[in-house]
Amino acid sequence: MSLQRGRLIWAIVLFGGMLPVIYFPADDHFFRLVIDLLALSAAGILFLAMRAMTHRPAPTPAAGQQEWLTAPNGVHRPPPTRPAPAATSASLPRTAAVTSVPRFGAGSKAQRFPWVLPVRPASSGVAADEASLGDLAVRAASLVGPGHRCQEPATARQDAYRLARDAAGDHLLLAIADGVSSSSHAELGAAVAASTAITYLRRQLDQPDAAVRLSAAELFEEAATAMRREAGRRGLDPADVCAVLFVAVIPTRPAVPSGERTMWAAWLGDASLWRLDDRRWRHTAGDRKEATHGYDSNAVTHTLPADPQAARETQLALRPGDVLSLVSDGVGDGLASIEELNTYLADHWQLPLPIASYLNDVGFDAERFLDDRTAVTVWIDPDARSRPYDSPNAPAGARHAAQEGWPS
Numbered sequence: 388m389s390l391q392r393g394r395l396i397w398a399i400v401l402f403g404g405m406l407p408v409i410y411f412p413a414d415d416h417f418f419r420l421v422i423d424l425l426a427l428s429a430a431g432i433l434f435l436a437m438r439a440m441t442h443r444p445a446p447t448p449a450a451g452q453q454e455w456l457t458a459p460n461g462v463h464r465p466p467p468t469r470p471a472p473a474a475t476s477a478s479l480p481r482t483a484a485v486t487s488v489p490r491f492g493a494g495s496k497a498q499r500f501p502w503v504l505p506v507r508p509a510s511s512g513v514a515a516d517e518a519s520l521g522d523l524a525v526r527a528a529s530l531v532g533p534g535h536r537c538q539e540p541a542t543a544r545q546d547a548y549r550l551a552r553d554a555a556g557d558h559l560l561l562a563i564a565d566g567v568s569s570s571s572h573a574e575l576g577a578a579v580a581a582s583t584a585i586t587y588l589r590r591q592l593d594q595p596d597a598a599v600r601l602s603a604a605e606l607f608e609e610a611a612t613a614m615r616r617e618a619g620r621r622g623l624d625p626a627d628v629c630a631v632l633f634v635a636v637i638p639t640r641p642a643v644p645s646g647e648r649t650m651w652a653a654w655l656g657d658a659s660l661w662r663l664d665d666r667r668w669r670h671t672a673g674d675r676k677e678a679t680h681g682y683d684s685n686a687v688t689h690t691l692p693a694d695p696q697a698a699r700e701t702q703l704a705l706r707p708g709d710v711l712s713l714v715s716d717g718v719g720d721g722l723a724s725i726e727e728l729n730t731y732l733a734d735h736w737q738l739p740l741p742i743a744s745y746l747n748d749v750g751f752d753a754e755r756f757l758d759d760r761t762a763v764t765v766w767i768d769p770d771a772r773s774r775p776y777d778s779p780n781a782p783a784g785a786r787h788a789a790q791e792g793w794p795s
Contacts, residue, residue, distance in 0.1 A: 487747065488747055488748075488750045488751055488752050489728075489731060489747075489748060489751045489752070490751070490752040490753070491721075491725050491727045491728050491731075491751065491752070491753045492725075492727075492753055492754050493754050494752040494753065494754060495533050495752055495753065495754055495755070495756065495757060497533035497534055497537040497538075497757055498533045498752040500533075500537035500538070501537070502531075502536045502537070502541075503536055503537060503538065503539055503541035504541060505540070505541045505542055505543045506540050506541070507543065509543030509544070509574060510543065510544060510574065510578070511544070512530060512531040512536060512543075512544050513528075513529070513530045513531070513544075513746070514527075514528070514529045514530075514544075514548070515527060515528040515529070515742050515745070515746045516528075516550055516742070517739075517742040517745075518550060520552055520556060520559050520639050521556065521557075521559075521638075521639025521640050522639065522640065522641075522707075522767070522768040522770075523559050523637060523639055523765055523766065523767060523768075524739040524765070524766040524769050525550060525559065525763065525764070525765050525766075526739060526740065526742060526745040526763070526764050527548055527550055527761075527762070527763040527764075528742070528745055528746040528749040528750075528760075528761070528762055529544065529546045529547070529548055529715075529749075529759070529760070529761035529762075530544065530746070530749065530750050530759065530760055530761075531543070531544040531545075531759055532717055532756075532757050532758040532759040532760060533752075533756075533757050534757025534758065535757070535758075535759060542568075542574075543574040544574060544759055545565065545566035545567075545568065545573040545574045545577055545630075545759050546563070546564070546565050546566070546577060546715050546717070546759040546760070546761040547563075547564045547566075547574070547577040547578045547580070547581045547582075547761075548561075548562065548563045548564070548581060548761050548763055549561070549562045549581045549582060549584070549585045550763070551585045551588070551589060552639075553588075553589060553592040553593055554589075554592075554593045555593075556639060557592075557638060557639055557640070558588075558592055558636050558637065558638055558639060559636070559637045559638075559639055559765065560585055560588045560589065560592075560634075560635075560636055561634065561635040561636075561637070561713055561763055561765070562580075562581040562582075562584040562585050562588075562632065562633070562634045562635075563581065563632070563633045563634075563658050563713050563714070563715055563761055563763060564576070564577035564578070564580040564581040564584075564630045564631065564632045564633075564658070565577060565630060565631050565632075565656065565657070565658055565715040565716060565717075565759070565761070566628075566629065566630045567629035567630060567631070567687060567690055568758075569629070570626060570627050570628055570629040570630075571623075571627045572618075572621075572623055572627045572628050573628065573629065573630060575617065575618075575621075575623075575627075575628050576614050576618075576627075576628030576629055576630040576691070576692075577630040579610070579613050579614050579617050579628070580610045580613075580614060580630045580632045580691055581632065583609055583610040583613040583614075584606055584610055584632060584634045585634075587605070587606045587609050587610075588601070588606070588634065588636060592636070601636065601651050601653075601700075602700075603653035603698040603699065603700035604695075604696070604698060606634065606653060606698070607632065607653070607655055607691065607695040607696075607698035608695045608696075610632060610691055610692070610695065611691050611692035611693075611695040612692070614628050614630070614691055614692040615692050618692075625692050625693070626693075628692070629690040629691065629692070629693070630656075630690060630691050631654075631655055631656020631657055631658050631687060631689075631690055631691065632654065632655055632656065632658065632691055633652070633653075633654040633655075633656075633658035633659065633660065633672075633673060633713055634652065634653050634654070635650060635651065635652040635653075635660065635713060636650065636651045636652075637650045637705070637711075637765060637767075638650075641707070641768075645706075646706055646707040646768065646771075647704055647705065647706055648704075648705050648767075649702050649703070649704055649705070650702065650703045650704075650705050650711075651700070651701075651702055652672050652700065652701055652702075652703065653698055653699065653700035653701075654672060654673050654674070654698065654699060654700075655689055655690070655691060655694065655695070655697055655698040655699070656673075656674060656687055656688075656689060656690060656691075657673065657674050657675075657676055657687055657716045657719065658673055658713070658714065658715050658716065658719070659671075659672065659673025659674070659675070659713075659714060659716070659719040660672040660673055660711060660712070660713050660714075661711070661712045661713075661714060661719070661722055662709065662710070662711055662712075663709070663710035663711075663712075663733060663736065663737070666730065666733050666734070667729050667730060667733050668712065668722050668729050668732060668733055670719075670722075670723065671703065671711075672701055672703070673719070674688065674689075675723070676716070676720070705767050706767070706771075707767055707768035707771035708767065708768060708769070708771035708772045709766075709767040710736065710737070710764065710765070710766050710767070710769075711764065711765045711767070712732075712736070712762055712763070712764045712765075713762070713763045713764075713765075714760075714761065714762045714763075715758075715759065715760065715761040715762075716758065717756065717758040717759050717760035717761065718749060718760050718761065718762045720756070720758075721751065721753060721756055725753055728751060728753065731748075731751075732748060735748055736748070736764055737772065738766065738769055738772060739766050739769055745762075745764070749761070749762050
């Protein structure tokens with residue numbers, strides 16, 4: 388019995404006990420005093436019962452019902468999440484997922500849906516690494532894009548990257564491959580292309596007593612051959628394993644007292660290299676995509692294994708404090724077309740950061756950006772970024788900013 392109902396019953400009983408006084412008046416003053424006290428008690432209990440009934444507490448929100456709280460600083464935030472009950476049916480509810488990745492603009496609806504597993508067995512949807520080699524600091528992350536993971540049939544992560552070093556530890560070797568979505572086994576082509584590229588670079592750099600000779604034509608022809616061979620072994624057509632590829636070799640120590648070193652890079656397709664200049668990322672190498680009506684994120688002119696002869700190569704001079712990012716188009720298109728994203732990553736990636744934070748940034752949320760994302764960022768002697776701007780070994784971008792009078 389509830390407290391309110393008990394009070395109400397007692398009030399009725401006490402009032403009922405006073406009825407004999409109405410019909411049988413008593414001359415005894417003591418008896419009348421008792422009746423008056425009973426009447427007052429009954430009235431008080433009735434009042435408490437009625438008050439409790441009109442001030443009932445608010446019902447507890449049902450499981451899954453969203454409830455918003457206001458913090459002392461006025462910021463609205465959701466309450467702590469209660470554990471969801473175990474699913475009892477064969478199908479799981481497609482509830483919106485909470486996301487903490489940086490969002491630009493309205494964001495993508497697909498970003499909020501739960502991930503769906505691919506039908507075919509595949510590599511993990513997320514990969515990440517961090518490393519130091521010589522005076523280089525490296526962060527790498529790759530994750531399946533929102534458009535590939537949120538609805539049936541889900542596809543595997545079609546980006547692949549490889550990090551390696553030569554036997555002597557004199558060079559950092561990087562490769563990023565992006566499978567072409569129209570290929571039925573694009574993830575296979577990307578994995579074979581990246582692995583073959585690293586194998587070629589290791590073989591060239593580990594030759595004893597021989598001058599290092601890197602050739603984009605040889606590397607990409609070898610990658611194309613390996614992709615065709617693997618496709619044939621699995622009963623696939625070469626068109627089923629198309630991918631683009633970007634590779635780079637960075638010395639782990641400077642070659643001259645000034646701290647400069649020379650980087651070698653080669654590419655085919657729209658994976659690209661970006662350089663941190665002052666407070667923004669600037670495109671440095673890789674095919675750029677242009678479109679008449681806006682930015683066309685699917686425009687790829689050449690791919691492997693069909694066009695290895697279209698590969699290009701270059702050499703870049705690097706100084707202490709420089710920062711480079713090798714990215715697939717899922718990140719590169721954002722750097723090129725979303726100014727807020729470019730500025731955000733320029734600020735967050737000034738210095739090496741925890742790998743979890745780096746992965747979170749690579750998974751940014753932006754409208755219409757649904758492709759897989761991969762990025763490998765290398766800091767050249769990151770301690771140099773904290774040196775005075777007038778130091779001869781200060782990064783070029785920092786010295787330029789100081790000369791222009793920009794804030795540090």
